[in-house]
Amino acid sequence: DAEITQSPRHKITETGRQVTLACHQTWNHNNMFWYRQDLGHGLRLIHYSYGVQDTNKGEVSDGYSVSRSNTEDLPLTLESAASSQTSVYFCASSEVRGEKLFFGSGTQLSVL
Amino acid sequence: AQSVTQPDIHITVSEGASLELRCNYSYGATPYLFWYVQSPGQGLQLLLKYFSGDTLVQGIKGFEAEFKRSQSSFNLRKPSVHWSDAAEYFCAVGARLGQAGTALIFGKGTTLSVSS
Numbered sequence: 001d002a003e004i005t006q007s008p009r010h011k012i013t014e015t016g017r018q019v020t021l022a023c024h025q026t027w028n029h030n031n032m033f034w035y036r037q038d039l040g041h042g043l044r045l046i047h048y049s050y051g052v053q054d055t056n057k058g059e060v061s062d063g064y065s066v067s068r069s070n071t072e073d074l075p076l077t078l079e080s081a082a083s084s085q086t087s088v089y090f091c092a093s094s095e096v097r098g099e100k101l102f103f104g105s106g107t108q109l110s111v112l
Numbered sequence: 113a114q115s116v117t118q119p120d121i122h123i124t125v126s127e128g129a130s131l132e133l134r135c136n137y138s139y140g141a142t143p144y145l146f147w148y149v150q151s152p153g154q155g156l157q158l159l160l161k162y163f164s165g166d167t168l169v170q171g172i173k174g175f176e177a178e179f180k181r182s183q184s185s186f187n188l189r190k191p192s193v194h195w196s197d198a199a200e201y202f203c204a205v206g207a208r209l210g211q212a213g214t215a216l217i218f219g220k221g222t223t224l225s226v227s228s
Contacts, residue, residue, distance in 0.1 A: 033215060042220035101216055103155035
């Protein structure tokens with residue numbers, strides 16, 4: 001069955017370190033998204049991509065970057081991790097823009 | 113700017129009682145609207161969606177939602193709640209983001225607790 005997987009499930013890092021969270025989907029979807037989930041804020045869009053070599057900033061993109069070199073993967077990089085980036089990160093994909101999202105199981109990131 | 117408001121942060125309902133979770137949106141055009149559910153430690157699962165047509169939409173697990181354009185609302189309902197419905201519920205709108213296209217914008221969520 002097609003799926004979307006995130007790794008690692010849990011990550012602890014120190015402030016200032018570079019961290020990359022992986023997202024891999026086998027749906028063959030062109031559209032991929034990264035959200036962060038924080039108590040009291042719900043899910044907020046970080047970055048998104050509508051295809052290979054396409055990336056766009058969401059509402060909370062500062063301190064994050066993404067790259068899209070193939071259809072299946074959209075890794076999220078924290079260039080210099082900050083404590084404010086402690087959160088649960090969800091990757092998602094969709095077949096059609098603005099329509100149903102398929103979510104991964106999330107990555108819990110703690111920045112100490 | 114597009115936005116989604118879920119006025120209730122936390123709701124407690126007795127098992128077997130009816131449920132209504134509120135959602136209001138701000139969007140200039142006809143919106144694409146969604147309800148997602150998240151169980152503890154899990155990702156989000158789609159309950160139902162509205163794109164056009166019949167304003168009352170049916171979803172999985174016995175949920176339904178009604179789109180009311182005049183009230184900019186898309187409330188989620190269930191006639192009889194089960195203990196397994198305890199979870200966090202998110203309303204979302206498919207919104208245009210500048211020239212880059214569209215993505216889903218989520219509300220802050222409503223936590224549902226079910227009492228016996």
